[in-house]
Structure formats: structure tokens, C-alpha cells
Amino acid sequence: MKKKVTIHDLAKMLNIDSSTVSRALANSPRVKQKTRDLIQAKAKELGYSRNVVASNLRSKRTLTIGVVVPYISRYFFSTVIAGIEEHATENGYQVIICQSHDQIEREQQMIQTLLSYQVDGLLVSISMETENTDHLKHVLNQEVPLVLFDRKCNGLSLPTIHIDDFQMGYEATKHLIDQGCRRIVHFTGSDQISIYHDRKQGYCQALKDHGLVVSEELILTSALKEADGKLLAQQVLDMPLRPDGIFCANDLTAISAMQLLIEKGVKIPEDIAFVGFSNEPLGNYLSPALTSVNQNPKEIGKVAMQTLLGELSTKPSPDTDRLVPAHLVVRASSLKKG
Structure with missing residues (x-):
């Protein structure tokens, strides 16, 4: 097996002090450009690679961030990850991505695994089953910075990056009302999840405000x-008095519901107008x-990473709740009035 080239080997070959070689390989301005070029060219020629693990042990930083999302395959989460990775790379960090499949047990396992890899910080969108937060408290007890995004966590004061789900639930419902809908169904998730609770409350408030x-x-x-x-679309079909509008708390369910209703001869939006959420x-x-609703997921990822970098600094931000702007993208499925 070929012996791995070390800094000391390079120093001996070039007759240059090993500390100077180390600085040159780190591109330090303390070493003259001509000397840096000489050392870096020799390192490349001999196939030298920096020992990142040893370097990280010395600095007590791994320059890695752990990210836990419910599903990587969902457009919203994959786009959030793109925003995280882009901003992380710009700041010299690598990202390790895990998915919980919306299961608390898997979320607990993934977070413990990331802690064992000694990540510098964690970005987490909690699962739909996460009510017990002991595993998140454990992260804080380990003094590892933790930032949540999309879904808020009751009972813990943590920096959280999200949109105003109440306001967007309100605007989505108001849009259907403005289109003439008067009997509007809402497809929602568990009330334990902040985003679904808030979107439902926005829906209810819009109905009340419009009589x-x-x-x-x-x-x-x-x-x-x-x-x-x-399944929900079939429940709508079985209602004695059929609704004229549906506001769904995510697009995945809205799309499959629309497909079944169309197969059953329902005209959209003439018979039932549709609004989803997440802009898949x-x-x-x-x-x-x-x-x-466009949640601006890439911006959520960017702001989440910015916030985590602040938590990693000597002066973490006191902010615990940061809102990213969102907006309704109107298309044909809701335009009863044309």
C-alpha cells in the first residue's frame, strides 16, 4: 500500500519548515504567494490530502451541520435543504441530511446519530408525532445549537423559522370566498402540529369574518x-350537501383529491374550487x-442556516421566532369567476 504523503514529507522535500507548509496549504496570507504556489503545486503532484478529522479535533469544530426533515422527497423540504446547503457552503460548512418519515422514534435516532458525528449544530423540522421533546432538550443539554424550521415546538423556547400559517390559511380561504364559495371544506392534519393548527385557525377566522x-x-x-x-375526496362526494370549495393544508393531498373528483365527473373549479398549500x-x-400557497422554502432554508450560524457565534441572536414572507399563487383551479 502506498504511504500517504504528510505535511512533514512535503517540508522535508522542499526544505521548508513544516509550519510554513501547513499555513501555505491553508492558503494563509502569512506565506508569500510564490512560496504558497510552490508548496501547493508539490502537494498536488504528490497527491497530498488534508487530514480533516485531525484538523477538526484540534479546532474542536467539525464544520458539519445536521439537518432532519420529515421527507426529503417533498418539494418543500428538498428546496429548504437547497437553501441550507447553499448558505452552509458559502460559510465553509458541510451538511448531513436525515429524514424522520414523520416518526418520532426515527427522529430521535437520527438526532442521536448526528450528535455522535459531533455536528456543530442542528436544523430540524419536527415530525408529526413529536409531542415528547426530551430528545430536543438533550441536544440543548449537550450545548449543541438547535434551530427549528417550518414546524414550531410547543413548550421549548427555540429559534424557529417559518411563515405565518394563520395568515396564509386566512388568505387561501378568503380567496375562495371572493370567488363565490360559501360551503368550503378544509382538509387538515393533526392539531398537534403547529402548521396545521394555524392554517385551520386562519380558515375558521376567514369564514367568521365573512359571515x-x-x-x-x-x-x-x-x-x-x-x-x-x-379518501377525503370520496367523503366530499358522499356529503348530502356538496361543498363548492376545498382548501387543503398541503398540495400532495389536494392533487390526489382533485384527480379522483375529476374521474367522478366533478368539474373544477365550476363545481368545486380548489386551493392547496406548498406550491408543488x-x-x-x-x-x-x-x-x-408559495412558502418560499429556499428562503426558509437560507434564514435557518443564517440563524444557526448566529447561534454558533459568540453572540447568538435573541430572536426565537422569524417569519419568512409567503404568498398565494392563483391558478385556474380556484377561479370560479374566470
């Missing part, structure tokens, strides 16, 4: 997966295209 009754029979709860969309790219290619 419409909030009816529990029109609020349908599920895990908001693709299969749930078809697929929604733009449906016929009719889906009106949805």
Missing part, C-alpha cells in the same frame, strides 16, 4: 398523504392548474 358558519363536518382530518386525498411544481401542470 359564514364554521362547521365541524366540513373540517376533515388525516395524515395528509397522497392516499388520504382520495406538479400542481402547475395539472388541468386545471392548482392554486396554492
